[in-house]
Amino acid sequence: MAEEENKQPEAEQANEQLEPQVEATAAGDADAVEEAELSLEDLVAQLQDEVAAAKDAALRTHADAQNFKRRAEQDVEKARKFALEQFTKELLPVVDNLERALESASGDEEIIQPIAEGVKLTLKSLQDALKKSNIEVVDPQGEPFDPNLHQAMSMVESSEVEPNSVIAVMQKGYTLHGRLVRPAMVMVSKSAS
Numbered sequence: 463m464a465e466e467e468n469k470q471p472e473a474e475q476a477n478e479q480l481e482p483q484v485e486a487t488a489a490g491d492a493d494a495v496e497e498a499e500l501s502l503e504d505l506v507a508q509l510q511d512e513v514a515a516a517k518d519a520a521l522r523t524h525a526d527a528q529n530f531k532r533r534a535e536q537d538v539e540k541a542r543k544f545a546l547e548q549f550t551k552e553l554l555p556v557v558d559n560l561e562r563a564l565e566s567a568s569g570d571e572e573i574i575q576p577i578a579e580g581v582k583l584t585l586k587s588l589q590d591a592l593k594k595s596n597i598e599v600v601d602p603q604g605e606p607f608d609p610n611l612h613q614a615m616s617m618v619e620s621s622e623v624e625p626n627s628v629i630a631v632m633q634k635g636y637t638l639h640g641r642l643v644r645p646a647m648v649m650v651s652k653s654a655s
Contacts, residue, residue, distance in 0.1 A: 543639050550597055550643050554636055557592070560585040592636075600635030600646045602628045611635060613645040620651040627651045 560581055567578035589599075600611050607614060607626045615632055623629055628648045635646030 607650045614650045617652045619654045621654045623651045625653040
């Protein structure tokens with residue numbers, strides 16, 4: 463019981479100490495309410511800013527995904543379109559050799575005529591197959607020199623044609639879907655000195 467009596471004065475002392483704090487808090491409630499309202503407005507504004515930033519990030523992510531998808535589709539299209547490029551490079555010497563064979567078989571000998579006819583038909587069927595695959599010939603005889611399509615092997619003085627014109631084609635060039643596979647090897651004219 464003595465302990466209970468000792469505890470009561472301690473509790474009263476604690477209450478006495480807390481009373482001024484409680485009164486100060488009650489008086490400051492109006493200020494606290496104002497602070498709470500301001501902090502709520504600040505919180506709402508902050509959350510609105512975060513929502514706007516999240517929307518912006520989502521839009522950017524969506525745009526990046528669309529760009530990635532479009533680039534991937536373009537890469538697939540290019541890969542499909544130009545898959546034949548290496549095969550074309552391997553096939554072009556065959557075309558060149560068949561053309562040379564026809565040039566060398568251009569005699570009047572009857573024994574060579576059937577062979578020349580067979581080579582001509584083989585060359586035609588090969589050229590048709592190349593055309594179906596969008597492989598086009600670059601044969602610039604008489605055209606102005608274009609460094610994007612032609613490779614100049616030599617320059618020859620000539621007063622008969624304009625300077626920088628192709629006067630001879632040593633080897634035809636080829637393009638695949640408009641992309642240069644092999645440049646045409648040419649002789650180019652230059653003005654007479």
